[in-house]
Amino acid sequence: MTLAKEKSFFDRVYEVCRLIPVGRVSTYGAIAKYISLPKAARMVGWALNKCETAQEYVPAHRVVNRTGLLTGKQHFGGSNIMKELLQSEGIVIVDNQITNFDKVFWDPSKELQ
DNA sequence: CGGGTGACTCGAC
DNA sequence: CGTCGAGCCACCC
Numbered sequence: 001m002t003l004a005k006e007k008s009f010f011d012r013v014y015e016v017c018r019l020i021p022v023g024r025v026s027t028y029g030a031i032a033k034y035i036s037l038p039k040a041a042r043m044v045g046w047a048l049n050k051c052e053t054a055q056e057y058v059p060a061h062r063v064v065n066r067t068g069l070l071t072g073k074q075h076f077g078g079s080n081i082m083k084e085l086l087q088s089e090g091i092v093i094v095d096n097q098i099t100n101f102d103k104v105f106w107d108p109s110k111e112l113q
Numbered sequence: 114c115g116g117g118t119g120a121c122t123c124g125a126c
Numbered sequence: 127c128g129t130c131g132a133g134c135c136a137c138c139c
Contacts, residue, residue, distance in 0.1 A: 009136055028121055038122095039134045045120035046137075065121060072120030082120095 009035065013047040014054045016108050020062045023090040024106035025098065027066045034108040049075055061085040068101030 007015075012035045020026050028041040037043070044063070049072075051058035061082045065071045073096055076082040083093050092099045 032121085037135075040136070041121040042119050042134065043121090043136055046118075048120060050137090060120080063120080070120090075120055 009037065009043060010047045013044050014051060014058045017058045017060060017063060018056065019108065019112060020059060020106055024104050025062045025064055025086065025091060026106045026108060027064060029066050030107050030109065031063065045072060048072065064098065068098035070096040
């Protein structure tokens with residue numbers, strides 16, 4: 001799939017996040033890598049922090065750090081909303097850690113090329 | 114315009 | 127094996 005390269009970094013992050021299939025998750029680094037900025041993983045998280053400003057809904061709960069840990073949980077209203085959402089999609093989480101992370105991991109640079 | 118920020122990542126000790 | 131530190135870069139104020 002080809003994404004508009006004219007758009008800003010943020011917009012690309014939002015687009016990739018929306019492309020994440022239900023029941024799957026991705027990582028900040030993987031997304032950053034897909035948009036040709038593998039070292040901008042922090043920017044991805046920051047972009048998701050402002051995902052509410054995006055014109056369309058962004059499933060930011062499907063994006064975790066590269067270990068499968070829900071580091072962004074606290075930014076989801078301060079509750080277990082992120083965990084609840086992921087579990088409702090079939091993802092198993094124990095202590096904010098995705099247990100079957102290897103199976104649900106979705107790499108845009110591989111799945112989306 | 115310049116500095117600060119951040120939901121990350123990787124390497125060193 | 128676990129913890130700590132520094133680099134990274136586009137966007138906001």
